[in-house]
Amino acid sequence: MKPNFRNWPVLLVLLVFSAPLLIMLAFLLVDAFTTKVPGTMIPNGVTLHHFRFLWTDLDDGSWGIWGVTLNTFNFALFTSLAVSAISLTAGYALSRLAFPARGFFLGSLIVLHAFPTVTLIIAIFLILQLLGLYNTLIGVIVVKAALELPFGIWVMKGFYDTVPWEIEMAGVQDGASRFTVWWQLVLPQVQPGLMAILIFSFLSGWSEFILPMVLAPGTEAQVLSTYLATMLLDGGTQADFNLFKAVGLFYALPVAIIYLIFQNKLMNIYGGGTKG
């Protein structure tokens, strides 16, 4: 079939605007695997030396790349689980149940969603210290999950809104309790939303930088983003940028893989729920 407009002008514009990004990515990839003379752009040798952090201890005071990776994974996973669990229930309540101050909660969700996180960070810091959660992974998880929640709840509410209420009423008439109706009849209809929230909040947790840096600066709770930052700060002008890029590549790889696998599911978030 012949398209009704030419493709190449569109492609050209897209290419021009994404070129900086692509070039940076290309350099990240090339520099992570090559050596070159300082001051030149063209590499003069291939090496895996920059990836030595994977199998040797860099003696930089952290507890090794695998510990940090595990921290990052735990941080992202538990954030995502908490966000999903709460969004799943809170979204249902906001969509279906008539409870006091429902309008207020809905309004606050929007406001919180648009709220810049950084402005809250001093208050959060003080609260965490008061609770004894400062400098712990749990503390950061709680904060990150709380900040992700408005988005998650809002999306889940949207998915619940698309489920016809007759399905629930039919379930109730069939003798099922409200919980059974939610668990067995409604939840399967909003599964795409749940998947999207799980993945989105996992990725968001994986790439979070500000919160771990401010709220858990110690080595115990270090995650990959802060690990990268300390590499730059500690090294100063002597920082090994090739090593930095190799770690960066290692850090970005899971994100790329997850996107590749789940991109269709992530698109669901904009498509709404299932159609009966």
Added chain:
Amino acid sequence: MRISIENFTKTFGDTTVIDNMSLDINSGEMLALLGPSGCGKSTTLFAICGIHRMNGGRLLFGDRDVTKVSSQKRNVGVVFQNYALYPHMNVYDNIAFPLKVRKESKAEIDRKVQEIATLVHIGELLQRRPAQLSGGQQQRVALARALVRKPDILLLDEPLANLDAKLRLEMRSEIRRIQLQTGITAVLVTHDQVEAMSMCDRIAIMDEGRIVQLSSPKEMYEDPSSDFVAGFLGNPPIAFLEGSVDEAGFRLANSEVTLPVPAGITLPGPGSAMRFGIRPEFFQPDNALKVKGRISFVETQGREELYDVTLENGAVLRSIQTQGGSYRVGDEVTWGIAADRILAFGPDGDRL
């Protein structure tokens, strides 16, 4: 099972939708709640199944007071307008769901599902998903799911509204067959008078939250209690002639023409307004009570032809005649009304 609604009142916020309504539905009967949209018929249905709480009055199933009983414990089967099948389950699981909720044994569930599937003729569809079914098949599945746990009462909310004309005809008789075969007490909510008349033992016609008339379809058609009921039943609809009481009987508005009043009617005082209702089948060329008019519209319906006849004063009478009349638009005709079938209504719309 017998259903008694006593002094039922329902309000949403400040608006009273149903005020002090009472209705008895006999055991094994199929009753239609008929009325225009917004008349409170669905509200009544949802009160019977427990989706809506009653603001006042009592609801009895047999001798049991169920006013405060939850939906789950009422044992009422409901077929919703959009069928509300569970889209992620196949037909078998849809029908089995009410039984699974009651934790019946697998063998028992299987036996009951097969039995009901045979009754509603969907035996070969059990492995399909709802999305793979036609509207009529979905309707049958919804019926099967509502009936599989042997409910005391079956409620149908506009069950045919989403079907095309041919299927509607088929499902009309199917639903009635299944209802008669199971002997269940059924309540049908509809705005379609043909559905109500063809499927039900009795019709409760509702308007603005009140039951206007409760009787059998034939009785309601021939002996309506008000011009609202007369206008709601019958297709093509009844035609009304406006006029007033005169020494000679009934005098048409803006005209010298008078018509004799049917026997046995106590007229309101001279000069008060009155309406005559004349059904299309009782306005025919060879009836005795002649009126003059001009054909203003002809509609060919295949077996029959529908004529609109505009009288000299501008009022319109309808006549339905078997195919073959050679009348055209613009023809002057003098056709007759069957004098004994005229329905006379007083100034407030009540039948005289």
